[in-house]
Amino acid sequence: MTAPVVAAGTATLAALDAAYRATQARTAIAVARILFDRWGQVQSDSLAATSAVFLRDAVAAILLGQERAVGTADAYVAQVRRLQAPGAAPYTLPTRKPPTAEQVRTSIEFQAISKTARELYRVENVRTTETDDPEADRESADRSAEGRKRQLMEEAISRAASSAVRYITTAGQEHVLAHIAADPVATGYARTTKPGCCYFCAMLASRGFVYKEDSFDESDARFQGPGEAKVHDSCGCGMRPSYSRSDPPPERNADLEQLWIDMKDLKMPGESDVQAWRRIYGASDLAQPFSA
Ligand SMILES: [Zn+2]
Numbered sequence: 001m002t003a004p005v006v007a008a009g010t011a012t013l014a015a016l017d018a019a020y021r022a023t024q025a026r027t028a029i030a031v032a033r034i035l036f037d038r039w040g041q042v043q044s045d046s047l048a049a050t051s052a053v054f055l056r057d058a059v060a061a062i063l064l065g066q067e068r069a070v071g072t073a074d075a076y077v078a079q080v081r082r083l084q085a086p087g088a089a090p091y092t093l094p095t096r097k098p099p100t101a102e103q104v105r106t107s108i109e110f111q112a113i114s115k116t117a118r119e120l121y122r123v124e125n126v127r128t129t130e131t132d133d134p135e136a137d138r139e140s141a142d143r144s145a146e147g148r149k150r151q152l153m154e155e156a157i158s159r160a161a162s163s164a165v166r167y168i169t170t171a172g173q174e175h176v177l178a179h180i181a182a183d184p185v186a187t188g189y190a191r192t193t194k195p196g197c198c199y200f201c202a203m204l205a206s207r208g209f210v211y212k213e214d215s216f217d218e219s220d221a222r223f224q225g226p227g228e229a230k231v232h233d234s235c236g237c238g239m240r241p242s243y244s245r246s247d248p249p250p251e252r253n254a255d256l257e258q259l260w261i262d263m264k265d266l267k268m269p270g271e272s273d274v275q276a277w278r279r280i281y282g283a284s285d286l287a288q289p290f291s292a
Pocket of ligand 1: 234
């Protein structure tokens with residue numbers, strides 16, 4: 001065990017990380033609830049005519065959620081900085097990226113309405129005849145068409161709600177990264193994850209701290225892909241800033257980093273790093289969602 005003073009500091013940071021992730025998740029869930037609620041007024045037989053209120057309220061809720069997520073990120077970074085770089089000079093705080101109302105609207109409109117309209121059209125217009133009793137055929141076709149339409153409507157709102165959650169989580173993550181870029185005292189960041197997080201986020205967290213100045217080995221699977229925030233559906237990760245190269249990474253990240261190193265010896269012939277990681281992380285205690 002480490003000395004009590006260090007343990008207390010580490011515990012405080014871990015508590016801040018967990019509170020940040022929980023607050024962002026609550027904001028995202030509250031917005032998703034609004035979308036589900038408004039979706040109740042949308043009718044599958046008149047999508048275009050009944051979806052205006054849903055779209056308007058969904059976009060407004062997502063933009064407000066993003067604003068809250070940015071505020072949560074501001075407060076979290078300020079707390080971590082006070083602990084890790086006490087007395088450091090103030091810096092010019094990053095401004096929020098301008099809201100992307102039009103982009104949000106287009107994406108929700110596509111996920112919930114346009115895509116669904118096309119699928120509903122197919123259900124209505126592609127029917128098959130199976131027996132020589134046309135009336136029975138029509139009844140059973142109507143029944144299965146109704147079921148299929150209900151299912152399409154459920155899939156539509158799930159897609160839209162997932163997008164909403166992603167927009168909000170990403171706004172928070174990107175804003176933490178904007179702080180790190182703007183703050184001359186900040187050295188980098190580590191992705192913070194919950195026990196049992198998905199293999200992809202665990203892989204990114206296994207990098208420990210990623211420093212601003214470093215150039216990366218492009219053959220390392222953990223540094224590939226667009227953007228640093230890399231938020232996927234239902235991703236509940238955070239980003240913890242570092243203020244010194246001697247800051248120890250979050251405890252879970254250190255355990256994940258060790259597992260990444262061990263994984264190299266446990267790879268099976270023909271397995272890529274990512275495939276081996278998925279298998280080995282999945283079987284490890286770190287993939288168990290026990291409470292932190
Ligand atoms: Zn994640």
